[in-house]
Amino acid sequence: MPSVSDTLPAPFITGIRPQGGFRLRDGQSQFLSAWAGALARGERNALGVFVPGYGKTITALASYLVAREMGIANRLVVFVPRGNLRDQYADAQELAFVFQSLGSTPPTYCVADSDRVFVKNLQTEFVVTTYQYAAGDRGNEALLEYCRQSKALFVFDEVHHLADEGTWATRLARFPHAASVALSGTPLRSDNKTLFGVPFDEDADGVQTYRALHEVTMRDAHEEGRILKRVDAHVVDYSVRMVNTESGEEVDVTLSELRQEVEASRDVDTYLARRKLRFHEVYLDALVGPAVARFQEKRGELVRALAKSGSLLDGWRDHQMLVIAMSNAHSAAILDYVKRRFPGLRAERIGQDVPLAERTKHLNDYREGRLDVMVQVDMIGEGTDIKPISVIVKADLVRALSKTLQQVFRGMRYVPSWPEEANRCDLYAADDSDVVETLRWLASEEKVGIKMRKESNRIVEPAAIPDQPERSAWALKSVRDAGRQTHRQEQFGRARSSRTFHADAPAPEAAPVQFDVAKKERELRLACSEIAKELAFGIDVPVSHVHAAWKRQIRGQAQADASVVALEKKKTWLERCLRMGRLV
Template sequence: MYQLFDYQQKLVDGARKALAEGNKGVLIVSPPGSGKSVVIAEIARLTTEKGGEVLFFVHRKELVNQIKDSFIKQGVDLSNCTIMTVGKVANRLGKIPKPDLIIIDEAHHTRAKSYKKIINYFSDVPLLGFTATPWRMNGKGFNDLYSSLVEGPQVEWLIEHNRLADYTYVSRILGKKDLLKVSSTSDYTSRSMNQYIKSMNFGNMIKTYEEFAKDRKSIVYAPSIESAKLIVRKFKENGFNAVKVDSKTHKAEREEILNNFKIGKTKIIVNVDLISEGFDVPDCSCVIMLRPTKSLVLYLQQAMRCMRYQPHKKAIIIDHVGNFKSEEKVKIKYFGINNEIKTKVKKYPFGFPRDKRNWTIYGRTKPTLSNSNKGPAITTCDYCYAVIPANAVICPICGEKLLKKKKEIISRFNLDDDTEMEVLDSPDKHSDLFKTTYILTQDPSTFTTFKQYSEYGKARGYKPGWAYYHAKAKGLIR
């Protein structure tokens, strides 16, 4: 059986308490990689242990198989469980046993007709929905389906407590973003994304991979099968063995490709809308985003796929399409001069995976990102490439005096005029200044000065004695 972490047990207790208080629908929110399947399995075990019937469904067959494995490991009585995809459940409503509890994974899909058909059919049955991202592109909320929200820890807390891997975020936009057009669904059109990929500087894609992620197990996100083939070809032309996989790949071949990636036989896997929710490869340490999106859900699911925790792991997120800059438009109502109600639209950037987010079951009438994370303008140090406050005169990381310059972006390579690259980190949630973890990308065993140990220790939050001890052990202090 799984031994639940404290925060996972709190989610179990919180969900049960909310149901006991009379809520018919409870939405449980916890970040990608935080172990929602363990929480689901424990709740299912507690329900079946008392003879209760559980109905579990999700939108993809791969996720059904994964939850079955989790149920078995947790000792859930499968004879009291119906575990299927949402499509199969919707077509068997009169044939499956009536449940005592309904559990939905990836519950941000709950607004779909097939989900609501099932929920309405079992309208008197308590409902638990699990998601990392309770967010819909159309701005609609979930309060008509769930009356209570149980929220797990923020990403930053999970990183600090070794439950998710820390990361370095690299942004190097390689294509012409003015080619991207928004469709009626509010995301980019397939045609414009393909045009964007064709406009890319693939030489700089390879250079960025070699600089930051060479020999790392890497997942590449492509917008289409056609673009995935092109990306694979460019990797292979430069001596890197990349493999394409998508929903149209034959089942046996797809399973072989994914298994070869898991065991390390394949290092680069280029996928199309296949590897996001639920795909778990802990030693994958790099994500390369070549699929532009205006969906916060898709962005976080893809960006955080390399953040599964392993000791000493530091993930690399390479964003070639500027997804972290994508903006959410939020309508805000306010009173005018004559107390008339007016509406205006504000834009809020998606930001970084570790940014604090204020999730809600209600429709979006306020920003998703916490206002405390907006921070001041930033720039990139000419010398160490850390992201620092734009008004800094001396780089707080490397100590170099900064050059005065107009708005521009410094690159690590000789780039074309339409190409930009930044090494980024997110704002410190406890500070008004942006904080970089550039020093954390270095291996402490390679340090040659006490200053390096001291900066590394401060960035990690270690006590001052840590730097002194290691520097002395290496003979740097007498």
């Protein structure tokens, strides 16, 4: 997760004392320097915009160290979407390593997504929780108590999930806190609702523009190199023949023509999208077929390149493919198509209609590289860090700029162990989804992030198609492939060398085990149990008598309800009893 550089020395930032050759990226340093300045001026809310893969987790932890050093905060609460918990914040050793690399002793740490550990350890310094748990009744009350006891810095990860008037934001607004940092790669919503806890400016026309302390754009990331893959976009057009079932009128139209006359052809477009077109064999042949062919070609190229360089070692990861369907029925149809046409590929699908246990297994297999192709309906989102995804088929109806970017980002994370040319994401889409406009935007000089809000005010997006199809007199009569265009973003320029760990750079020492409260609690319970058994044997009493003697001292609290602090006290008491040869 951390990175180092052999270039210029890192600038001084309050609370940050890099260790073991670690160095922040330029964008992280600029944000943190601006954050320290904002806190000194009395500002308490900030927004940072970072493209995926740039290191929002490091930025979040470093933001707390700055605020703690300045006496603003003494607790850290990171709010994340549920999927991000596993991919970005669940690894205690990784998080402890980041703190050490930043020059800090790792604080106590706890995942607050259930009551089992968190409510017993409200003295924990660093808490990671999900928006879902924080908004629920039990979680909300537990976090309210926690925040009342401390000066907490809140970090809102992927803040575009947090509409100011939404249920989550309403529940989070109860929590007192000293300051907050909002982080996102796309800090806007397709519904244009105001985001919670994000500073913004408003012009004379009432147009809101979010104000970021610092932005790292896609262009910045490409210039820095080895952060994002390049994107090759393949847009497929179709010629369709429609017949009016009431008048018998027949029309021939291409999807690109249909896209340019949205208002005039909305009923036809709705019928095409929901009833027939995306299930049509010609549609799948022209869209999914070339994507799979490119996927297999890329796999062969990668194997040959790695074998030639001697990098084809155990545990290496090959390219993976992601298909975004518009519905559960559609995902089932696409999976059936892939398995029929390409039986050599390991393919599965996940959706709300798939049983949870099966869904979890498929997702785990995909994460670990045991599946080649995943067909899904909006279930692999931001925070899901599967870097080998490098072919995406966009077969859904999403047209909003922010959501489309989040989908594309799933395949844009750079894979350091791959050759430069292998780090390209191939995106396939039909010309009826307006994805062309987004791809043009990706290739432009426009920034990703805060300025996107201004851009979205100039782009009139077609109205979202409802889940239930509108009635239409038009029926689909035939479909044929009308060609495709490929867009490559060559304007990003040559990527500079990345920042990686030097082979001879000394690594920080291993993190202390007490960093993870849940782990420490398990260790203390086991230690107390073993010492109690030894003590009971030595003084010739049942072990239950030992535990009962402790319960009397603490007025009846069961060991199962004990916090880490209480368990440490019990362990000390047991050790003292063992030394003295009696219950004291």
